Amino acid sequence: MEGTRRLTGGGRAILTALAAALVLCTAALVLAPEKAYAYGFKQTAATKDSATITWEDPNAGSSFYTTTGYTVQWGEEYGKVTKSVTLPATQKNFTFTGLKPGTKYYAKVTYSCRTSYGAYDSQYLASGDIASRVVTPTGVKQTKWWYYARSVEFTWNKQTAADKVEYKVCKNGSSKAVAKDSTAYLSTNFSVPKVKNNVMYTVQMRVHDQWGWSGWSKKAYLFTQPMVNAKKTKVKGNKLTVTWGKIKGATSYTVYVSTKEKKGYKKLATVKSSKSSVTLKKLKGKKFSPKKNYYVYVVANKKVGKTTYTSGKHYSYKVKGARGQLRWTFD
Structure with a gap:
């Protein structure tokens, strides 16, 4: 036919090679x-x-x-x-x-x-x-009780598979929630406002994923650090007397003392919940002196089975002789 040229054997081979290369390039693009x-x-x-x-x-x-x-x-x-x-x-x-x-x-x-x-x-x-599926939350515990702000913070072992978390806070011994929230904000810490000092609360948590809710965690206990009684805490006659306010529901109290505000605290006594004061004779083998500064704090404890919950430390009390001063810490 006019205007048409027949390909030689070499030309046909070149076209075949080009077609094969085009197929391979197309495959590479599709499979990228x-x-x-x-x-x-x-x-x-x-x-x-x-x-x-x-x-x-x-x-x-x-x-x-x-x-x-x-x-x-x-x-x-x-x-x-x-x-x-x-x-x-x-x-x-x-x-x-x-x-x-x-x-x-x-x-x-x-x-x-x-x-x-x-x-x-x-x-x-x-x-x-x-x-994997979410499970009943663990590690629920108090991290800080803000005494004057009257709020409490607690933490848990966060589960990254959760898409929602729910918690409820009740007064100890009651099933009525005084605070309850369900949120998709999966923080490791939660804060509950408007709590009452010297009152013990319980908190429980559960988590949710695409398959449903986990069970409720076992109760964890929330309570303020006992306040040292400024008028009755003093050094007299080479002895240190520490007095504090009771926390209803606590099972014991532990008293710590140091000669430095930020470190060196020694546990000097743990007493039953029926007591609200203790008289200490020595610190590191030495008698107390009314001329020296001492730093004191008291922790409340709640033992449930083999688990002991504590109020933790939020402040210490500086005492020299019969005079004292509250010292807040924010660690």
Whole structure:
């Protein structure tokens, strides 16, 4: 036909090579890693120490690509993997075991495939968060009671898999909540305002994930540090007498003394809850002197079973002879 030239054998070979190169380039573009493909990637089950994911074959129905296997990688930090496992092409699910309870992990799935032109490894399929089930909260305890602000802070062992947390605060011996909150703000510390000094409270927590709520934690106890009685705390006759206000519900009190405000405190006495004063004779083997400065603080304790809750330290009391001064600490 006019205007048409026949290709020589060499020309046909060049065109064939160009076509093959174009196919390979196209395949490389299609299979480029880190594309935002999903392919049905999702978590389908969880226990307190395991999580199961499933996905679909990215080459299902393709006459050109054939999937030859999968690699699953995971780690606790988002975007970083520390463990991996290789799976056959027939397996499109995996169960992670040995996970920490209530913990979120990062998981990534890649695949390998082959064509008539070659094989391709580590092709991105999908990635995302997985998580073990939340469990009953632990480590719930008081961190600070603000005496004049009349608020209390408490902490817990945070579970990263939780999407909501709920707590309730009651007066000790009562089931009626004086403070209750449910929030998606997963802080490690919570603050409860408008509490009354010298009154003991209980706090319980529970957490939620996509599978439901955990159980309520065991009761933790919240209470203020006993205030030292300024008029009755003094050094007289080489003895130090310390007097404090009682906390209803406490099971004992512990008295600490030092010659320095910030350090060096020694536990000199632990007395029953029926007592509100103690007379001390020596500190580090030496008698007390009315001419020296001493720093004193008292901690209230609440023992429940094998667990002892304490008010902690928020202030100390400086005493010299019969005169004293309150010293607040904010550590």
